[in-house]
Amino acid sequence: MQYFTEDFVDFFEELSKNNHKEWFHDHKKRYEESVKKPFEIFIGKMIQEIQKYDPKLEIDPKDCILRIHKDIRFSKDKSPYNLHYTAFISRGGRKDKSVPGMFLRFSPRMVGVMGGCFGVSKEQLHNLRTKIHLDPSGFRKLIEDKDFVQKFGEIKGRALKRIPKEWKEAYEREPLIANKQFYFVAEEATDLITSEDLIPKLMVYWKTMQPVNDYLTKAMQ
Template sequence: MTYFTEDFTCFFKELAKNNHKDWFHAQKKRYETSIKKPFEQFVGDMISHIQKYDTELQIEPKDCILRINRDIRFSKDKSPYNLHYTAFISKGGRKDKSIPGMFLRFSPETIGIMGGCFGPSKEQLHKIRTSIHKNPSTFKKLIDNAEFVKKFGEIRGETMKRIPKEWIDACNQEPLIKNKQFYFVGEEAPTLLTNPSLIEEMMNYWKTMQPVNEYLSKVIR
């Protein structure tokens, strides 16, 4: 099934040159037709496909999709709209980015596919570090999987600038323990947006990331 037309990328390219409320309001019907409605349908279908493998995922598209409006309260850039459309498909949806899931960002430049823990709490972070320290080979095996490396490369995230004494030896043995986040990123060309195989390709990414997401989900409970 094809969800998006070429106007998805055209809309955001034009928005980049006209990022103000007057232009957006004049293009509201186009936005609904080319961006919002097909994206909601796509996310809904992704949820249905994922539920075949993970019955605990009980969430609606509206709880996954982020607003196109930017939060400009503390930004020097006062452009009111994002130049991409995003969704966080997980048990917590867009409101809880500590829960591992699939974060999708569609833009004219790229399709971003992300997973892992973006914002673990202090307690969750301690559990992840402790689990990796106790049995580093288990996590290492998951992230060294050939298909995972091919699609996502490596685990990313900010790291501790000052390592507490109790973690120094552990960090020397496994540098990943220094991370304050545990996420990973894959990319596809934007031409995939108009390809009937879009959802199939995104599900391939989901299946590849799921073992790592599952590991992190069990650890932080």
């Protein structure tokens, strides 16, 4: 099924040249019809597909989709709108990015497919490091899986510059102990947005990332 027309990409390409409230107001109906409404339908269908494998995923599209309006309070760039549309499909949704899930970003440049956890609390991070320390081989087996590496490459994230004494031995065995975030990224060409195979292709990514997401979820508890 095709969820988006070419105008989804065209809208953001034009917005990039007219990133101000007057232009957006004049094209609000177009935004609703070409971007917002089809994206909500698409995310709803993605949730339904994921629920076939994860019945505990109980969330509505509106709780996954991020606003197109930028937070410009602390930014030098005062243009008011994001040039992409994004959603975080997880049990925590967009309000809790510590919960591992699937983060999708659609833009004129690419389709971003991300997994893992971003805003991890101090307690969650301690639990996660402890789990990796106790089972470094199990963690390595997941992130070195052939399909995972082919699609996502490696685990990314900000890391400690100085390793605390209690983690130095563990760090020598597994350097990712130093990470403060654990996420991974893949990119697809923009033409995937209008493809009839959009959801089947994204579900392949979901199934590949899910063993790592499950590990992170259980480890942080």
